[in-house]
Amino acid sequence: MEGSIVRLPEVVALKKKYKAYLYLDEAHSVGAMGPHGKGAVDYFGLNPADIDIMMGTFTKSFGAAGGYIGGTKSLINHLRLNSHSSIYSSTMAPCVVQQIISSMKIMLGKDGTLEGKRRIQQLKWNTRYFRRRLQEMGFIVYGNKDSPVVPLLMFMPSKIASFCRMCLERGVGVVVVGFPATPMTKCRARFCMSASHTKDMIDKVR
Known part of the structure; x- marks a missing residue:
């Protein structure tokens, strides 16, 4: 979380x-x-x-x-x-x-390719890039820089449903979490990064 x-x-x-x-x-x-x-x-x-x-x-x-x-x-x-x-x-x-x-x-790498290693490296890059860009925009983001789970703090419970709907209207699926799963004032959107995400996709979300 x-x-x-x-x-x-x-x-x-x-x-x-x-x-x-x-x-x-x-x-x-x-x-x-x-x-x-x-x-x-x-x-x-x-x-x-x-x-x-x-x-x-x-x-x-x-x-x-x-x-x-x-x-x-x-x-x-x-x-x-x-x-x-x-x-x-x-x-x-x-x-x-x-x-x-x-x-x-x-x-x-037991399939005879470097695909697994490539995906792991891509996920690491995606995670760091996404976190850094959110922080540069002024958002408060929890967690370790290498964690593919990226919680973006929204603070107010009333923002949760609106944020989720607005993201979906723009083609972005997000998981939003609020009380009692989190403290009342620490509601968040929880992004889970993937190696399949491209830079263009990440920039669109940002």
Whole structure:
């Protein structure tokens, strides 16, 4: 919601110091951040083994459905045997699994091309460019410069519906968020950047 990135190296250091467990949500970062698109761990160049439980979704960067939990073999076996959502849910459809595998191969360059790397670099450029141009225009934008989630503050709840309608009239689809999902005075439009956005598209929004 804030377009922020956790200060993961410091969190990992605290985890080691106090012998705690670390659960990391990579839903908005996997496939979108880091030199290899592997998320916040990749972004900071950390060892994935330092994260006890890693969670993410296949609905965003992978364009599929469902999600994942990563951890030790004993942890995953425990979840399989005791988690109601695992026991009572149906298995993924083969076409969804294939979509995930194909997307992952592209991201990691295992499809024999540099398309995955190109898209990751393009997304990074799009994100920084869009954020910078909004700030130059005087808008207040939350979050980290490399976060593809770009919250633009509107402050007044009465602006939300009008802003959304005016954007749609101009061919721009936005997600607007207000209370109770945000504090009353921190209503916002939430832009989610994509590698498929061209500079012309971004300039049109701006």
